[in-house]
Amino acid sequence: MLSLLLKTEKKILALVIVTVLAIVLRPWVLVSNHVIDPRDDHTRRIYDDVLNGGFSEVHWVDQPNEQWKCIIKGGYEYPFCGYEMYLNNSFVEGVDLSSYRSMRLLLDYDGPAKTVRVYLRNYDSAYSRDDDLKSTKYNTIEFEKELLEEDGYLEISLSDFSVADWWLQMHSIPLRHSYSDFKNIVIIEIQTGSGLNPGEHNFQLKGIEFKREIISAESWYLLIILCWIAAILGFLVFRVFSLKKELMTQQRKESELTQLNTLLDKQAKNMEVRAKRDPLTGAFNREGVEESLVEALNEWHVSAKRLSIVLLDLDHFKQMNDTHGHAAGDKVLVELSTLITSNIRSSDRFARWGGEEFLLVCRDSELSETTSLAEKLRVLIENYQFHSSTQVTASFGVASINVDENLEGLFKRADEALYEAKRTSRNRVVASEG
Numbered sequence: 102m103l104s105l106l107l108k109t110e111k112k113i114l115a116l117v118i119v120t121v122l123a124i125v126l127r128p129w130v131l132v133s134n135h136v137i138d139p140r141d142d143h144t145r146r147i148y149d150d151v152l153n154g155g156f157s158e159v160h161w162v163d164q165p166n167e168q169w170k171c172i173i174k175g176g177y178e179y180p181f182c183g184y185e186m187y188l189n190n191s192f193v194e195g196v197d198l199s200s201y202r203s204m205r206l207l208l209d210y211d212g213p214a215k216t217v218r219v220y221l222r223n224y225d226s227a228y229s230r231d232d233d234l235k236s237t238k239y240n241t242i243e244f245e246k247e248l249l250e251e252d253g254y255l256e257i258s259l260s261d262f263s264v265a266d267w268w269l270q271m272h273s274i275p276l277r278h279s280y281s282d283f284k285n286i287v288i289i290e291i292q293t294g295s296g297l298n299p300g301e302h303n304f305q306l307k308g309i310e311f312k313r314e315i316i317s318a319e320s321w322y323l324l325i326i327l328c329w330i331a332a333i334l335g336f337l338v339f340r341v342f343s344l345k346k347e348l349m350t351q352q353r354k355e356s357e358l359t360q361l362n363t364l365l366d367k368q369a370k371n372m373e374v375r376a377k378r379d380p381l382t383g384a385f386n387r388e389g390v391e392e393s394l395v396e397a398l399n400e401w402h403v404s405a406k407r408l409s410i411v412l413l414d415l416d417h418f419k420q421m422n423d424t425h426g427h428a429a430g431d432k433v434l435v436e437l438s439t440l441i442t443s444n445i446r447s448s449d450r451f452a453r454w455g456g457e458e459f460l461l462v463c464r465d466s467e468l469s470e471t472t473s474l475a476e477k478l479r480v481l482i483e484n485y486q487f488h489s490s491t492q493v494t495a496s497f498g499v500a501s502i503n504v505d506e507n508l509e510g511l512f513k514r515a516d517e518a519l520y521e522a523k524r525t526s527r528n529r530v531v532a533s534e535g
């Protein structure tokens with residue numbers, strides 16, 4: 102049981118560690134990136150506001166390294182210049198970025214502008230026309246240049262992009278198309294921001310990367326919760342089954358023990374019975390009759406119920422043994438016991454006193470009725486057809502307990518009566534009148 106708990110605790114600990122790792126490492130592990138290197142055969146262009154009536158100038162400083170310089174000049178209300186890159190070198194076929202969460206920009210900027218603008222231009226035949234470059238949707242964001250870190254790094258959430266107002270107004274776009282759309286981005290633009298003063302602006306685009314989560318944070322946490330629920334359910338089911346198994350084993354053991362106890366009880370009782378019986382005749386032995394004698398004596402003392410005993414001794418038994426053999430003698434002893442046991446009351450107790458001598462304990466019996474019983478038994482024995490076909494007789498000594506007499510005295514008188522019966526021709530009953 103203890104080892105099972107330890108195992109369970111280890112599993113819970115492992116699950117906790119895995120859960121913590123899953124939560125902590127999620128931003129790194131479950132993320133996929135779409136990296137755009139401007140030098141990878143993308144069509145790029147830099148532009149200024151001259152075509153719009155301005156006077157600014159733009160020049161490549163180091164084209165292979167995406168470095169350009171913009172000289173903003175006055176004399177035009179909204180001066181600008183910028184850089185654009187075709188993702189697939191096509192105005193129509195772009196890249197689906199709708200599943201990405203954010204854009205990472207690596208851009209060096211040096212100049213007096215306060216903000217920089219980024220456009221993610223989406224082509225959609227629902228609102229774009231092949232002959233009009235400006236008909237691609239201008240998803241835009243304008244960020245403060247201070248947000249760029251030392252090395253030019255900035256992460257922008259795509260949800261922060263909105264559609265440029267001027268574009269919505271210029272194309273009279275219906276409401277359903279007026280939201281940001283990244284399904285087919287064909288051009289990425291980086292432009293000077295609004296509120297520009299004349300001056301020199303230096304840009305270098307070092308890289309663009311789009312980032313998305315393979316599994317959303319919500320789904321990931323839901324998955325972790327489901328895993329925990331499954332683990333708890335699994336544990337509960339396992340516990341129920343193991344407890345059931347344990348209970349069944351316990352019940353089986355209990356029933357085995359009960360059976361064993363019953364068997365032992367039975368054996369103990371058998372042994373007890375055997376210990377109180379004579380093995381040859383089945384009659385009680387001395388120990389077996391002792392209890393009955395003590396009880397009867399007690400009855401005599403307490404309730405004056407008279408205790409009487411009969412001593413019975415087979416006549417000339419030695420001769421019978423000698424004539425018919427010891428085994429035949431045994432058989433006579435057994436037959437005699439059966440005969441007597443079946444002709445006495447249930448309260449009487451018949452015991453083998455030793456050899457061919459027997460004792461009959463009669464509780465609550467007067468001398469006269471005990472003598473009558475002895476006489477009845479004597480006649481029964483005399484007339485009984487023993488298997489050995491020999492005549493079997495017995496002599497009886499009867500005695501009833503007297504006031505202030507103990508068992509020793511009672512037995513002594515019964516013995517004397519028996520001796521008297523033996524002495525005077527045997528096969529007779531002598532009652533002690535003392």
Ligand SMILES: Nc1nc2c(ncn2[C@@H]2O[C@H](COP(=O)(O)OP(=O)(O)OP(=O)(O)O)[C@@H](O)[C@H]2O)c(=O)[nH]1
Nearest residue numbers: 414415416417418419420422427428430431456457
């Ligand atoms: N077969 C058999 N004989 C037994 C048993 N116990 C005692 N005896 C025999 O009983 C005989 C008793 O002999 P005795 O004491 O001389 O008495 P008896 O021959 O019956 O003579 P009386 O009692 O005087 O009539 C002996 O021979 C014993 O061996 C027994 O369990 N089986």
